Amino acid sequence: MSEFIKLFExxxxxxxxxxxxxxxxxxxxxxxxxxxxxNLLSSHSLPKSLAEMAPxxxxxxxxxxxEPTIISSIHAMLQLDYDEFELVVxxxxxxxxxxxxxxxxxxxxxxxxxxxxxxxTEAIKTVYVSRKYPNLRVVDKVNGGKADxxxxxxxxxxxxxxxxxxxxxxxxxxxxxxxxxxxxxxxxTVAAGGTIRISNGCTVERxxxxxxDLSRKPLVLLQIAEYLRAFLFGRMGWAPLNALxxxxxxxxxxxxxxxxxxxxxxxxxxxxxxxxxxxxHRVLRTExxxxxxxxxxxPICWTEAPEDLKGLKSQRIRxxxxxxxxxxxxxxxxxNPRGGAVGWIAFPYMVIFELLGPFLEVAGYLFFIxxxxxxxxxxxxAIIFFVAAIGFGLLLSATALLLEEISFxxxxxxxxxxFLILAATLENFGYRQLNSLWRLQGMIRWMLGHKSSWxxxxxxxxxSPETPVREDKHP
Amino acid sequence: xxxxxxxxxxxDTLVQFGLWATIGAVSITILxxxxxxxxxxxxxxxxxxxxxxxxxWRPLLAQASFHLPDRLPQLKSKNHVPLLSMxxxxxxxxxGDAHDNLIALAHRIQLDHIARMQLLRHDKKHxxxxxxxxxxxxxxxxxxLLNMFVHxxxxxxxxxxxxxxxxxxxxxxxxxxxxxxxxxxxxxxxxVATLLKRLPVNEVCPQLILHMGLNVHTASSSLxxxxxxxxxxxxxxxxxxxxxxxxxxxxxxVALAMLSDPNAIxxxxxxxxxxxxxxxxxxxxxxxxxxxxxxxxxxxxLLSDEQWWVRYRAAQALVSLPFMNQAQLDHIGDELGDxxxxxxxxxxxxxxxx
Numbered sequence: 001m002s003e004f005i006k007l008f009e010x011x012x013x014x015x016x017x018x019x020x021x022x023x024x025x026x027x028x029x030x031x032x033x034x035x036x037x038x039n040l041l042s043s044h045s046l047p048k049s050l051a052e053m054a055p056x057x058x059x060x061x062x063x064x065x066x067e068p069t070i071i072s073s074i075h076a077m078l079q080l081d082y083d084e085f086e087l088v089v090x091x092x093x094x095x096x097x098x099x100x101x102x103x104x105x106x107x108x109x110x111x112x113x114x115x116x117x118x119x120x121t122e123a124i125k126t127v128y129v130s131r132k133y134p135n136l137r138v139v140d141k142v143n144g145g146k147a148d149x150x151x152x153x154x155x156x157x158x159x160x161x162x163x164x165x166x167x168x169x170x171x172x173x174x175x176x177x178x179x180x181x182x183x184x185x186x187x188x189t190v191a192a193g194g195t196i197r198i199s200n201g202c203t204v205e206r207x208x209x210x211x212x213d214l215s216r217k218p219l220v221l222l223q224i225a226e227y228l229r230a231f232l233f234g235r236m237g238w239a240p241l242n243a244l245x246x247x248x249x250x251x252x253x254x255x256x257x258x259x260x261x262x263x264x265x266x267x268x269x270x271x272x273x274x275x276x277x278x279x280x281h282r283v284l285r286t287e288x289x290x291x292x293x294x295x296x297x298x299p300i301c302w303t304e305a306p307e308d309l310k311g312l313k314s315q316r317i318r319x320x321x322x323x324x325x326x327x328x329x330x331x332x333x334x335x336n337p338r339g340g341a342v343g344w345i346a347f348p349y350m351v352i353f354e355l356l357g358p359f360l361e362v363a364g365y366l367f368f369i370x371x372x373x374x375x376x377x378x379x380x381x382a383i384i385f386f387v388a389a390i391g392f393g394l395l396l397s398a399t400a401l402l403l404e405e406i407s408f409x410x411x412x413x414x415x416x417x418x419f420l421i422l423a424a425t426l427e428n429f430g431y432r433q434l435n436s437l438w439r440l441q442g443m444i445r446w447m448l449g450h451k452s453s454w455x456x457x458x459x460x461x462x463x464s465p466e467t468p469v470r471e472d473k474h475p
Numbered sequence: 476x477x478x479x480x481x482x483x484x485x486x487d488t489l490v491q492f493g494l495w496a497t498i499g500a501v502s503i504t505i506l507x508x509x510x511x512x513x514x515x516x517x518x519x520x521x522x523x524x525x526x527x528x529x530x531x532w533r534p535l536l537a538q539a540s541f542h543l544p545d546r547l548p549q550l551k552s553k554n555h556v557p558l559l560s561m562x563x564x565x566x567x568x569x570x571g572d573a574h575d576n577l578i579a580l581a582h583r584i585q586l587d588h589i590a591r592m593q594l595l596r597h598d599k600k601h602x603x604x605x606x607x608x609x610x611x612x613x614x615x616x617x618x619x620l621l622n623m624f625v626h627x628x629x630x631x632x633x634x635x636x637x638x639x640x641x642x643x644x645x646x647x648x649x650x651x652x653x654x655x656x657x658x659x660x661x662x663x664x665x666x667v668a669t670l671l672k673r674l675p676v677n678e679v680c681p682q683l684i685l686h687m688g689l690n691v692h693t694a695s696s697s698l699x700x701x702x703x704x705x706x707x708x709x710x711x712x713x714x715x716x717x718x719x720x721x722x723x724x725x726x727x728x729v730a731l732a733m734l735s736d737p738n739a740i741x742x743x744x745x746x747x748x749x750x751x752x753x754x755x756x757x758x759x760x761x762x763x764x765x766x767x768x769x770x771x772x773x774x775x776x777l778l779s780d781e782q783w784w785v786r787y788r789a790a791q792a793l794v795s796l797p798f799m800n801q802a803q804l805d806h807i808g809d810e811l812g813d814x815x816x817x818x819x820x821x822x823x824x825x826x827x828x829x
Contacts, residue, residue, distance in 0.1 A: 009489050017496060054665065112825050114818035116783035129829060184663050384493035391497035391504070398507040405511050409518065417515045421508055 005371070009381050012364035013388060019353050020392035023229070026237030027399045030297075033240050034407045037297055054180050056084035057253065058157030059165055062149035063089055066167040067096040071105050073167050076207020078133055081173040082180075086135045089167075090153045093122075093143025102138055106130040111137075119151040119264035127156065146249070147265035147272035154256060154264060163253045164273075168304065170199050170209050171251070175300040179253050182294045190258040191280060191293045193247030195232055197410070198224050199302035209302050214416050219312065221423040222431045223305045228400040229424070232297070239295040243346035245281070245326075247293070249273030251301035258284070258291070266329065271322020278326045281342045282333040298408065313438050320358065320442025321450070327355055358439035364389075365433060390428045397424035528554045529561075536565045539580045540573035547584060555589045559604050562586060566611045578612055587612050594620065603635050610639020618643060625651060630661040634670075641673050649674060653686050656698055664697070668704035680707035696722075699729040708735035714742060724751040731757035740765050747773045752782040759785060763792025771796070775807055778816035786816060790823035 059077060063070055070089070077087055091099045102108060108128035115124055122144035130136040141152050154162060161183060163176060175194065182192040201215030215221060238244045249272065259265075262283045265272045277293060284291045306312040327350060334351065336343040368385045371377030401417075401424050404410075411420065531548045538544060550558065566577050581587065586608060593605030606624055609617045621643075624636035637655075640648035652670060655662065671679050680702060687698045699717075702709075709717075709730065717730045731746060731754070743765070746758035759777050762770055777789035793799060793807065804824060811817045 006489070013489065013493055020500075112818070112821040114783070114786070114815065114822045131829070134829075184665055187663075378487065378490070380487060380490045381493075384490050384497070388493045388497045388500075391500040394504045395500040395507075398504045398511070402507050402511055405514055409515075414515060414519060417511065421511065 005377055008367055009377060009385070012360070012367060013385055015360050016364065016385075016389045017392055019357065020396045022349065022353060023234055023396050024399050026235075027233045027396075027403055029237035029240060030233040030403060031406075033236055034297060034403065054083060054177065054184055055161055056086075056159040057082065057176060057180060058153075058159040058162040058256075059085055059087045059176070060150060060153030060157060060162050061087065061089045061165050061167050062092055062146050062153065063094065063098055063167045064092045064143075064146070064149070065094045065096045065098060067094070067098045067101055069168055070098055071101055072207045073169075074102070074106070074136070076171065077165065078136065079173065079207070080171065080176045082176045084159075085163075085176065086137065086158060087133075088137050088139060088153045088157050090139045090141060090149040090156075092141060092146070092149035099138070099140055103128065106136055106138075107132045108138055113137075113156070115155055117155055118260050119155055121148050121152040121155065124152060124156075145267055147267045147269070150272070151264045151267070154259060157256065160256055161253055162256050162259075164249060164251070165301075166250045166303070169250045170204055170207070170302040172300055173208060175251070176253075178298055178300050179251070179296050182292070182296065183253065183255070186292055186294075188290050189292045189294060190255045190284065191247055191277060192253050193235075193244070193295050194251040194300040195295070195297050196227075196248045196250050197302050198227060198305045200305055200307065202302065212410055212412065214411055214419055215307075217307050218423075218426075219309065220305050220307055221419060222427045223312070225397060225401075225420060225423040225427050226431070226435075228404050228420075229397050229427075233400050233403045236295060236297050238346055239293075241341040241345065242292055242294075243281075243340075243342040244293050244295055245278050245342065245346055245350060246274045247277050247295070248301070250303050269322065269325040269329070270318050271326045274322055275326035275329055278330045278333065278347075282330045282336075285333065285336065285338050285340060285343065288338065313441075316435055316438040317442040317445060320439040321446045323350070323354055324443060324446040327351060355443075358436050358443055361433075361436040362440050365436075393428035393432060394425060397427065400424070525554075525557065528557060532558060532561060536561060536577070536580070539576050540565065540569045541576070543576055543579055543583075547580075550584055556593070556601065556604065558584075559586065559589060559593065559608055563604070563607055563611060581608075581612055587614055587617075591617070591620070594624075599629075599632065602632060606632070606635050606639050610635075610642040613643050615643055618647075622651065625655075630659070630663075633659070634662060634666055637670055641670050645674050646678065649679065649682060653682065656683075656686070656701060664700060664704070668701055671701055671705050676706050679705050683707060684709070684713060696726050696729075699726060699733070703729050703733055707733055709733045710736040711739035711742065714739055718742070724749075724754050728753050728757040731761045734761050735764060737765050740767070740770065744770065744773055747777060752780070752785055755780060755782070755785045756788045759788040759792050763788070763795050766792070766796060768798055771799075771807075775811070778807075778811060778820060779813040783819075786819040787823070790816075790819045791826075793820065794823045794827045 059080075061073070061077065066073070074087065074089060089102065091102070108130055110126050111129040113127035115127065122142040124139055124141045126140045128138040128140065130138075137156065139152055139156050141149065144152075150164060153164075161180065163179070165171065179192050179194045182189045198215070198220060199209065200217065200220045201213045202209050203211035203213070214224065235244060235246060252273070254276075258280060259276065262276065262279050264276075266275050266279075269275050280291070280293065306315055327347070330347075333339055333343045334347050339347070364385070368377065368382040372379050372382035398421075401420055404420075405417070411417070528551075532554075535544055535547065562577065562581060566574065569577065590605040590608035590612070593601040593608075596602060596605075602624075606621060609621060618640065621636050621639050625633050625640065627633050627636075637648065637652055640651055649671075652667070656667065671683075683698055683702045683705070684707070687702075711734075714730055714734050714736070717726065722730075727746065727749075728751075731743065734743065740762075743758055743761045746754050747762075749755055749758065755777060759774060762774055766774065771793070774789045774793050777785055778793070780786050780789065794804060801824075804820065808817050808820050811820070
């Protein structure tokens with residue numbers, strides 16, 4: 001019996017060390033990538049005309065009950081600094097006056113569009129065109145969920161590249177130009193994601209971010225530290241291996257034909273953004289087609305993070321379910337002979353550390369706590385386990401902060417650095433553990449087969465009090 | 476310390492391993508945090524030091540777009556790169572006489588010399604900045620130097636050097652670029668097309684057609700695409716010579732897209748029934764430019780094509796024909812037995828109305 005307990009002790013300790021070491025390894029790859037990227041960036045940003053002749057892009061904005069924010073979002077998107085783009089807003093059967101406010105504001109008129117149905121969707125009721133803005137069209141359709149709305153947008157859009165933007169995303173004027181850059185540099189690129197940052201605490205004017213600041217809310221600060229640690233640099237590490245498995249649904253550009261080849265967005269998952277990217281890998285790998293899925297590390301899209309525990313919990317449960325659905329729908333990529341780095345490294349990593357992680361993490365904590373309480377393990381071992389878990393967590397957080405400092409340092413003041421160090425330290429004392437619990441709940445819900453739908457979460461919003469905003473996006 | 480000494484003496488391997496791993500992790504964390512704080516402080520110091528430079532030079536460069544200032548502040552060597560960057564930034568956003576003023580200012584502060592110094596540096600960013608500046612300065616004496624960078628394998632440097640050459644002497648740069656249109660597959664086509672478009676169509680197109688004649692077996696496809704991007708058109712003779720080579724479908728499509736010779740209409744009609752849909756799309760577009768009333772049935776036939784894009788281009792072609800009026804279009808719609816054809820015709824008519 002004691003040998004089994006010893007085995008468990010070692011398993012949990014080594015798991016925690018491996019988990020954090022894995023992230024740190026990704027961060028180290030990200031260091032090299034960032035250095036290369038910043039050099040390239042400075043070369044691209046100089047000659048403005050190198051960005052000329054960028055391919056035309058269709059921006060698809062799925063909208064469901066977005067009445068309070070849709071007008072300012074569309075106005076902001078129409079002002080994007082890009083030569084040729086069209087904006088396709090898909091009203092997914094909103095129950096509020098989303099469509100009516102758009103009709104009034106943009107002088108929309110019904111248009112007899114012969115829609116090309118390359119992807120199955122719920123029925124499109126009407127396509128509207130704007131008399132004020134020739135590059136704006138609004139699709140009014142029967143409610144079918146975000147993925148269905150995106151598929152309808154793909155059917156309607158005209159250009160070879162499409163960009164998915166959430167209606168509540170805050171972009172920068174050059175966001176589109178930056179995220180399209182990989183398609184200009186490498187014709188094999190089929191998808192490129194932008195980095196999502198947290199906008200709470202920042203100032204937004206006329207739909208664009210005008211001043212960067214940190215939120216004063218502790219829960220948001222913890223999330224900012226977490227974004228750096230777990231999402232930004234972790235993902236950046238996968239990009240050079242062409243093994244990136246997530247492009248946020250809040251902002252990403254795709255080659256339309258590649259997405260149609262893969263079957264479009266799946267309508268029965270909450271993580272349709274991640275699932276599409278995993279499926280693109282699977283389909284293109286198994287068909288032996290060369291491709292590149294990449295990532296633009298600049299902070300080019302900002303989104304609001306939940307400010308209360310209830311909202312955060314709901315978000316994390318959905319993310320975990322999305323992850324589980326995305327991986328389980330594409331098991332054949334795992335150790336596929338044609339899988340390359342994505343099938344042999346990234347996918348197994350995601351399964352072990354992200355999918356099964358909550359089980360092992362919660363089990364580890366429970367095992368050591370109960371072991372110490374009931375006396376079947378040494379108190380010494382229990383304490384060392386906690387200290388090691390926290391110590392490696394701190395190291396990981398510090399590595400992510402360092403990367404942020406040497407690359408983008410978007411938070412300009414010295415006090416920002418101090419607050420981020422404080423948040424990165426504190427997130428290891430309770431916040432990460434709480435997250436593991438919520439993710440475990442997400443896994444259980446996935447196993448029980450709960451249905452998915454457009455999610456809502458109460459957020460503060462920029463300029464409008466207590467605005468309900470969708471939350472079904474990965475960072 | 477008590478904690479460490481207490482656990483360091485433990486006989487349990489797990490405890491020993493966990494303890495030393497944690498000590499290592501926490502020690503590195505502390506060092507990283509110290510480094511972050513020092514790094515941030517250093518950055519803030521640099522920012523403050525540069526504030527004076529930007530305070531003086533930013534309004535000067537903005538003002539220089541209209542008229543040259545009488546006196547210029549002293550330029551320190553540490554500010555060379557920020558000044559080059561800022562000068563190029565202003566140069567890219569202004570037009571006309573402002574360019575001449577900025578160039579005159581640059582010569583007064585020997586910016587050309589500073590730019591040449593950057594070409595000797597190892598950092599790619601500085602090299603690109605130097606090349607860009609010499610191009611914007613239209614520095615003819617640096618042509619051989621810039622030409623040398625065109626030949627490098629790095630496509631980014633090579634293209635920026637070509638761009639600089641186009642700034643200095645577009646016609647001469649065109650001759651430098653021509654051989655690369657065939658050989659440099661690493662050049663992103665949109666960027667090359669942007670360079671070509673700096674020359675008027677009547678200058679660039681004859682050269683591309685001539686060059687295509689010299690490379691019939693190697694790179695007609697890429698050259699044709701550049702010709703299309705530059706808005707070139709081809710006549711019956713060139714089209715026939717291309718088709719005689721039994722090219723692939725993509726070349727036929729591009730050739731159809733560029734065909735603008737009314738005498739070549741009978742060469743287009745066979746492609747209305749081509750097995751590849753993208754060829755039919757371009758046949759529809761070509762008919763839209765050149766068709767006479769007797770060719771309308773070909774476009775009506777394409778309205779019932781199985782491919783959406785073919786139907787769409789055929790509908791657009793029909794509504795854009797100068798001899799076609801509303802009543803005739805309505806009549807075509809009434810006669811169509813195909814719902815998809817009617818839908819697309821209505822869409823094209825509605826688009827034209829907008």
